[in-house]
Amino acid sequence: MRMLTVGVAGASGYAGSEALRLLLGHPDVRVGAVTGASTVGQRLGELAPHLAPLRDRELVETTPQAFADHDVVILALPHGASAQLAAQLPDDVLVLDCGADFRLVEEQRWTSFYDTPHACSWPYGLPELVRADGSKQRDDLVGARRVAIPGCYPTAATLALAPAFAAGVVAPDDVVVVAASGTSGAGRSTKPHLMASAVMGSMSPYGVGGGHRHTPEIEQNLSTALGQPVTVSFTPTLAPMPRGILATCTARLAGDPAAVRAAYERTYADEPFVRLLPEGEWPATGAVLGSNVVQLQVAVDEHAGRVVVVAAEDNLTKGTAGAAVQCLNLALDLPETRGLPTTGLAP
Ligand SMILES: NC(=O)C1=CN([C@@H]2O[C@H](COP(=O)(O)OP(=O)(O)OC[C@H]3O[C@@H](n4cnc5c(N)ncnc54)[C@H](OP(=O)(O)O)[C@@H]3O)[C@@H](O)[C@H]2O)C=CC1
Numbered sequence: 001m002r003m004l005t006v007g008v009a010g011a012s013g014y015a016g017s018e019a020l021r022l023l024l025g026h027p028d029v030r031v032g033a034v035t036g037a038s039t040v041g042q043r044l045g046e047l048a049p050h051l052a053p054l055r056d057r058e059l060v061e062t063t064p065q066a067f068a069d070h071d072v073v074i075l076a077l078p079h080g081a082s083a084q085l086a087a088q089l090p091d092d093v094l095v096l097d098c099g100a101d102f103r104l105v106e107e108q109r110w111t112s113f114y115d116t117p118h119a120c121s122w123p124y125g126l127p128e129l130v131r132a133d134g135s136k137q138r139d140d141l142v143g144a145r146r147v148a149i150p151g152c153y154p155t156a157a158t159l160a161l162a163p164a165f166a167a168g169v170v171a172p173d174d175v176v177v178v179a180a181s182g183t184s185g186a187g188r189s190t191k192p193h194l195m196a197s198a199v200m201g202s203m204s205p206y207g208v209g210g211g212h213r214h215t216p217e218i219e220q221n222l223s224t225a226l227g228q229p230v231t232v233s234f235t236p237t238l239a240p241m242p243r244g245i246l247a248t249c250t251a252r253l254a255g256d257p258a259a260v261r262a263a264y265e266r267t268y269a270d271e272p273f274v275r276l277l278p279e280g281e282w283p284a285t286g287a288v289l290g291s292n293v294v295q296l297q298v299a300v301d302e303h304a305g306r307v308v309v310v311a312a313e314d315n316l317t318k319g320t321a322g323a324a325v326q327c328l329n330l331a332l333d334l335p336e337t338r339g340l341p342t343t344g345l346a347p
Pocket residue numbers: 009010011012013014015016035036037038039040062075076077078079081098099100150151152184185186187188189315316319320
């Protein structure tokens with residue numbers, strides 16, 4: 001097969017540089033343009049020394065012209081910037097947006113959480129999402145030329161709870177997700193609450209009380225799984241680690257407890273990147289760092305009448321850039337797993 005030219009907009013950021021790390025290991029890809037904003041003119045070696053083969057690549061301005069003659073463009077830009085650039089890229093170029101601009105279908109949900117205008121929605125890049133009719137979201141990604149890559153928390157929470165909704169074993173009005181994220185989830189630019197002295201040795205919540213913009217995205221996905229509206233209480237927390245998400249997701253049991261684990265086994269039996277752990281083993285972020293795998297474990301708390309699911313992922317890999325490469329593979333009819341690690345880094 002001919003080599004694909006893949007460019008990355010926002011290559012100086014965390015999501016962009018993770019995309020480059022994965023693309024360097026993809027046998028069908030040559031890295032095209034790498035673009036930035038404030039870092040234009042700098043070399044990647046100064047910003048991302050781990051990307052050794054690209055150390056002499058210069059970051060160029062983020063314009064449509066920078067991506068002329070590319071087969072694929074990965075957008076790893078702040079919200080709002082993606083929609084502007086995407087509108088200027090040819091229809092036959094595969095565009096994978098790691099930002100939120102094209103994830104939400106309903107304009108009213110978008111405007112409640114974002115202050116830029118609602119663009120439109122693109123096929124949602126979570127192949128393993130099981131839908132109410134038993135099909136998977138993967139069907140919408142084969143041959144697509146525009147894909148909205150999910151947010152990092154929604155990937156973990158959705159994969160954790162969707163099988164229970166699709167199987168009808170939990171109630172749609174009593175769902176709680178509490179998730180801890182590493183600091184890279186907030187991007188590379190320095191923010192006061194992310195200074196080492198503020199983060200190390202401390203955990204803190206944010207977006208409490210339904211204020212986080214991933215709430216409508218998680219609800220949209222779980223509604224797809226159930227086929228009717230789902231309401232979620234979501235609380236993110238910041239954890240003193242560079243990367244990783246651990247999401248603890250619970251919902252009120254509304255079916256046969258014995259059917260719960262079976263729903264997960266059935267849904268994920270053939271999924272290369274979702275690993276339901278053997279009973280008694282629990283997910284840990286340390287087990288998935290740098291890997292495109294989400295680990296899951298499910299338990300029924302019969303005392304409290306709740307289903308409890310824990311998910312661990314690397315926010316930068318399956319939580320964004322790995323999902324982008326997985327969707328690239330699906331859209332262009334390559335083996336879905338090509339170029340994607342299923343083993344992590346430890347310790
Ligand atoms: N970090 C994560 O875990 C996840 C991130 N995402 C999403 O991916 C996207 C990128 O996030 P992340 O990498 O964390 O963010 P970073 O802050 O690390 O990187 C942002 C990138 O965008 C560039 N940029 C900033 N402003 C502009 C602009 N106006 N026009 C063009 N380029 C611009 C920056 O360039 P420069 O450095 O040169 O200024 C940098 O390359 C966001 O939409 C984010 O929400 C999604 C899931 C998870």
